[in-house]
Amino acid sequence: MRGRRRVRRMTGPSGVGIGWRPEIAGFVAELPGLRFVEVVAEGVPASGPLPPGLTQLRDRAVTVVPHGVRLSLGGAEPVDPARVAHLAAVAQRLDAPLVSEHIAFVRAGGLEAGHLLPLPRSREAVDAVCANVARAQAELPVPIALEPIAALLDWPDDELDEADFLTEILDRTGALLLLDVANVHANARNRGADPLALLDRLPLERVAYAHVAGGSERGGFYHDTHTDPVPAAVLELVGALCARRRPPALLLERDGHYPPAAELRAELDALASAAGFPAVT
Amino acid sequence: MTGTPEGGSAPAPRAGLAERQAELVAALVAGGEPPAGFAPGPLAATRAALLRKRAGEVARHWPLLAAGLGARWPTTFAEWAARRPTAGSLRDGWDLARALHDRHALPPAAAEELAVREARLRYDGVRAPRPRRVPAVGRAGGAVAVQIAGRVRLLRPAPRVPTRAGDGVPDAAGSELWISD
Structure with a gap:
């Protein structure tokens, strides 16, 4: 079923995909049924040669979605125009049908946190995110999907619950939702909440694609590490999500401690079977 | 517009989002005071998770530094980085390697x-x-x-000096005079 058409802009994410990383480029290149990958946008140059593995995938008409991790859309300060311009340029180069970023902040007061931090679920934070998403949307050539993050801490000044917070941001920005099933699991586990109750209240018709990743328990918390196998509970949650409304695509994120190829293939197969998608391996 | 938290047990007047975000980041990566109202356990877990994530990224840029330290890498990095905000993985690894070199622990x-x-x-x-x-x-x-x-x-x-019971390898003497810039 490999399409031969070369459209200028690739089709939207579909089926089971995997986060493209240089360390597993060879593995990804050899997945026969793959139609969709995601790439960390900050790792792709805006000009000059693309990483060779990515060029190959584009030649196969595999959809490549740039996934930003450093925009800091949830920062109180306006988003950095140079970072938005980079994301826009990468989307253009890759003929991406959309880009994605997080509902989070990664820097403040001149300091880099080094990773995604949660926002207070307050009206003020909703305003800040919506203003930054609007700034980004004004420069991006394609739609943006927003991903709620996994957080170990909550702010003391939350005014909204998670579903209301996310729905309000999506409604006001018109953005798509990138739903990370492992994050839903992690947050529910760490807050003692019910993940299914959250799924029931999110606008699942707005999901552009979903993330799935592994994690581990440590010090009384579930950590969304992306360096461990996908736990059974997360796969079950994928099934529960698909039973409600199956997203167009599911993407496995792995960011280190790469397992042998056979194990990674088995994870992709397990994802496909949990969602009822064809295997890509 | 923004009030200054007074401390104490009553809900403090809330500072603006920018200020509160800056306070939280400083507490997580620069040894700043924990911001009022945050539970200490989750704050500590977040701090540790950020350090682990950062250690992984630095290890990707400096694979031999991480591999050379082996099992000591996570703690060596965390001790060095706990109160140092990141300057990017390339510079973080470079600064740490130079610091270890100065201590003859590279x-x-x-x-x-x-x-x-x-x-x-x-x-x-x-x-x-x-x-x-x-x-x-x-x-x-x-x-x-x-x-x-x-x-x-x-x-x-x-x-390669024979190691003494898993200690760091001492620097070799006489390495300074080989060639000049």
């Missing part, structure tokens, strides 16, 4: 990695490293690397 493979980087790029410890435009020599822990026209070769490996 493993040989990591010394070679550092020497090669020192030959390739000019790094003043403050600004982003830049490619060297003229031939240069990089040295660390007895390792010597030379860069000519952008190509770097390791001329002399760092000496």
Whole structure:
């Protein structure tokens, strides 16, 4: 079923995909049924040669979605125009049908946190995110999907619950939702909440694609590490999500401690079977 | 507009989002005071998770530094980085490698990695490293690397001294005089 058409802009994410990383480029290149990958946008140059593995995938008409991790859309300060311009340029180069970023902040007061931090679920934070998403949307050539993050801490000044917070941001920005099933699991586990109750209240018709990743328990918390196998509970949650409304695509994120190829293939197969998608391996 | 938290047990007047975000980041990565109202357990878990994530990213940029330290890598990095906000993985690893070198605690493979980087790029410890435009020599822990026209070769490996019960490898003596820039 490999399409031969070369459209200028690739089709939207579909089926089971995997986060493209240089360390597993060879593995990804050899997945026969793959139609969709995601790439960390900050790792792709805006000009000059693309990483060779990515060029190959584009030649196969595999959809490549740039996934930003450093925009800091949830920062109180306006988003950095140079970072938005980079994301826009990468989307253009890759003929991406959309880009994605997080509902989070990664820097403040001149300091880099080094990773995604949660926002207070307050009206003020909703305003800040919506203003930054609007700034980004004004420069991006394609739609943006927003991903709620996994957080170990909550702010003391939350005014909204998670579903209301996310729905309000999506409604006001018109953005798509990138739903990370492992994050839903992690947050529910760490807050003692019910993940299914959250799924029931999110606008699942707005999901552009979903993330799935592994994690581990440590010090009384579930950590969304992306360096461990996908736990059974997360796969079950994928099934529960698909039973409600199956997203167009599911993407496995792995960011280190790469397992042998056979194990990674088995994870992709397990994802496909949990969602009822064809295997890509 | 923004009030200053007074401390105490009553809900403090809330500062603006920018200020509160800055306070939280400083508490997480720069040894700042924990911001009012945050539960200490989740704050500590977040701090540790950020350090682990950062250690993984630095290890990708400095594979021999991480591999050379082996099982000691996570704690060595975390101790060094706990109160130092990141300057990016390249510079974080570079600063740590230089600090370990100064303490004679840089493993040989990591010394070679550092020497090669020192030959390739000019790094003043403050600004982003830049490619060297003229031939240069990089040295660390007895390792010597030379860069000519952008190509770097390791001329002399760092000496492997028999380790004493898993201790760090001491720096080799007499490594200073080999070649001058």
